Amino acid sequence: MCGIIGYTGPRKAAPILIEGLKRLEYRGYDSAGIGVGCDGALTICKKVGKIKDLREAVPDDLDGCYGIGHTRWATHGGVTDVNAHPHTDTTGNLAIAHNGIIENYLILKARLEAEGITFRTETDSEVIAHLIAQHYEGDLEAAVRKALPLLKGTYGIVCLHKGNPQLIIGARSGSPLVVGVGEDEMFLASDVTAVLAHTKQVVYLEDGEVVVLTEKDFHITDLNERKISKTIDEISWELEEIEKGDFKHYMVKEIYEQPEAIERACRGRLDPTQATARLGGLNLSPAQLLDVERIRIIAAGTSYYAGLVGSYLIEQLARIPCQAELASEVRYRNPIVERNTLHFAVSQSGETADTLYAMRELQRKGSCVLGICNVVGSTIARESNGGVYIHSGPEIAVASTKAFSSQVTAFYLFCLLMARKRHMSYETGEWFLQELTVIPEAVKAVLKTEPVIKKLAKKYAGYKDFLFLGRGINYPVALEGALKLKEIAYIHAEGYSAAEIKHGPIALINEETPSMFLVPDDRLREKVISNMKEVKARRGKLIAVVGEGDDEIREIADDVIEVPRVHTLFSPFVMVVPLQLFAYHCAVLLGRDVDQPRNLAKSVTVE
Numbered sequence: 001m002c003g004i005i006g007y008t009g010p011r012k013a014a015p016i017l018i019e020g021l022k023r024l025e026y027r028g029y030d031s032a033g034i035g036v037g038c039d040g041a042l043t044i045c046k047k048v049g050k051i052k053d054l055r056e057a058v059p060d061d062l063d064g065c066y067g068i069g070h071t072r073w074a075t076h077g078g079v080t081d082v083n084a085h086p087h088t089d090t091t092g093n094l095a096i097a098h099n100g101i102i103e104n105y106l107i108l109k110a111r112l113e114a115e116g117i118t119f120r121t122e123t124d125s126e127v128i129a130h131l132i133a134q135h136y137e138g139d140l141e142a143a144v145r146k147a148l149p150l151l152k153g154t155y156g157i158v159c160l161h162k163g164n165p166q167l168i169i170g171a172r173s174g175s176p177l178v179v180g181v182g183e184d185e186m187f188l189a190s191d192v193t194a195v196l197a198h199t200k201q202v203v204y205l206e207d208g209e210v211v212v213l214t215e216k217d218f219h220i221t222d223l224n225e226r227k228i229s230k231t232i233d234e235i236s237w238e239l240e241e242i243e244k245g246d247f248k249h250y251m252v253k254e255i256y257e258q259p260e261a262i263e264r265a266c267r268g269r270l271d272p273t274q275a276t277a278r279l280g281g282l283n284l285s286p287a288q289l290l291d292v293e294r295i296r297i298i299a300a301g302t303s304y305y306a307g308l309v310g311s312y313l314i315e316q317l318a319r320i321p322c323q324a325e326l327a328s329e330v331r332y333r334n335p336i337v338e339r340n341t342l343h344f345a346v347s348q349s350g351e352t353a354d355t356l357y358a359m360r361e362l363q364r365k366g367s368c369v370l371g372i373c374n375v376v377g378s379t380i381a382r383e384s385n386g387g388v389y390i391h392s393g394p395e396i397a398v399a400s401t402k403a404f405s406s407q408v409t410a411f412y413l414f415c416l417l418m419a420r421k422r423h424m425s426y427e428t429g430e431w432f433l434q435e436l437t438v439i440p441e442a443v444k445a446v447l448k449t450e451p452v453i454k455k456l457a458k459k460y461a462g463y464k465d466f467l468f469l470g471r472g473i474n475y476p477v478a479l480e481g482a483l484k485l486k487e488i489a490y491i492h493a494e495g496y497s498a499a500e501i502k503h504g505p506i507a508l509i510n511e512e513t514p515s516m517f518l519v520p521d522d523r524l525r526e527k528v529i530s531n532m533k534e535v536k537a538r539r540g541k542l543i544a545v546v547g548e549g550d551d552e553i554r555e556i557a558d559d560v561i562e563v564p565r566v567h568t569l570f571s572p573f574v575m576v577v578p579l580q581l582f583a584y585h586c587a588v589l590l591g592r593d594v595d596q597p598r599n600l601a602k603s604v605t606v607e
């Protein structure tokens with residue numbers, strides 16, 4: 001969602017801020033702006049649209065070596081230049097940019113208006129500028145400290161004042177901020193991608209912390225002004241990883257990175273001598289792992305579907321009751337926490353509000369929640385009681401692809417570990433490792449079918465409605481295929497268990513509603529074939545994703561996509577890729593903004 005960047009140093013701030021905002025584009029936004037301080041003046045430029053529109057609105061001769069920038073994803077107030085950040089106080093001396101939601105802004109606004117302040121925007125964020133200005137007596141840090149306790153809700157704030165040259169103040173409560181420590185220059189950003197081109201040295205802020213940046217230094221304190229010493233972390237990501245390279249879109253680049261992502265998730269974690277997996281970050285003793293009687297997985301969107309795949313696998317192979325649930329639902333239904341239940345919070349970004357708040361609620365009730373995250377240092381990664389980093393590398397496209405495969409891999413490793421602690425034999429453990437090790441090559445082979453999928457996209461991109469149907473461990477993959485088509489091609493799609501269509505969705509079937517069936521060679525195959533025939537009898541077009549050389553399905557379906565034959569339990573890895581590529585090519589053909597689909601944000605930090 002919204003992104004923040006701040007800079008203070010010897011260089012001209014405006015180009016650095018704009019470049020930082022460009023790197024934050026992937027989070028999703030509808031307008032952007034910067035505020036730059038120079039020689040006792042403060043210049044604000046803000047614009048609806050893309051960063052290139054903002055760039056055009058910023059004067060080339062805008063000097064000033066400290067400033068703040070923001071990409072806005074509208075929540076309170078329409079998408080207008082005025083509502084874009086930064087926001088200033090009535091004098092125009094002070095500017096703030098804000099991520100999050102100020103829940104008590106209406107009360108604060110009414111009070112400030114009663115005191116004679118005229119508001120210029122419809123945003124919740126503008127109150128912050130006025131509150132800080134009210135407390136400003138020459139010391140910006142002191143003014144921020146006095147304003148913060150008045151705010152209820154979530155915030156990542158960055159702020160500057162023209163009377164305090166080269167000074168940037170940041171504060172965090174529920175919305176991430178990271179300090180980038182450069183050579184005689186400092187950065188503040190909502191995520192590391194915005195600063196990676198300048199420095200790999202970062203310090204993550206915690207909730208309740210305030211940071212003061214000057215050109216050469218920074219210091220962090222809590223709300224009671226107690227100094228907090230922090231370690232500087234080194235970002236492991238490389239700059240090339242956040243660039244598109246030769247690919248047309250980040251999404252297709254990331255689809256192609258999946259074989260490598262699966263390998264990275266496995267690296268150093270396979271133990272062939274014991275035929276098991278090693279997951280040191282779980283922070284659980286062998287005895288604690290043995291005591292686990294139930295597993296609950298919480299997540300949102302694609303991460304939830306990865307969790308659903310995990311739940312099928314864990315129940316089947318580790319024989320531990322396992323349920324995947326939407327984090328947003330878990331949080332508000334007063335979840336029952338039983339002894340010996342292990343929880344997983346799955347999140348690529350590690351910042352998804354629904355997942356984070358559900359995790360906190362479960363922790364409050366005494367449960368151990370492990371994180372499965374990609375972004376190192378993210379809030380879920382830090383606040384969880386342990387977990388597994390998936391090490392996918394940065395995922396920039398809004399539509400998640402490689403993170404799905406890596407999250408699923410993490411569950412496969414965890415499943416093997418738990419199963420081997422229970423009843424799984426050494427030989428079966430060896431078989432499992434063998435199957436897992438060939439997956440990256442199998443995914444590479446699926447990627448080679450891209451020309452076939454592109455052709456199918458041409459044939460089907462004009463349809464308005466789609467069904468995605470799978471069973472067992474591929475039921476979540478069907479849900480994921482439907483989500484991908486919806487979110488990037490804007491084609492209405494529903495994912496169902498193939499068995500469910502006769503309980504309702506079959507009413508939708510006619511020649512205008514194609515169905516994509518996932519048909520691995522498993523014990524449910526005959527039943528799925530019957531479902532396909534039911535669809536065909538109603539003139540529904542059939543596309544099937546099948547194992548290589550499956551002539552029987554070729555006879556029934558209008559079109560087939562062949563994937564390498566792997567054991568059914570491992571088939572989600574190969575079944576999901578054609579669905580990602582199909583959605584991608586439909587979106588390209590329809591002229592969609594593939595990497596930044598409308599209305600969507602990469603990291604959903606509000607409920």
Ligand code: F6R
Nearest residue numbers: 301302303347348349352399400
């Ligand atoms: C879909 C997608 C979203 C995310 C969801 C959770 O392509 O990207 O559905 O999966 O918003 O995000 P994370 O994994 O960051 O918690």
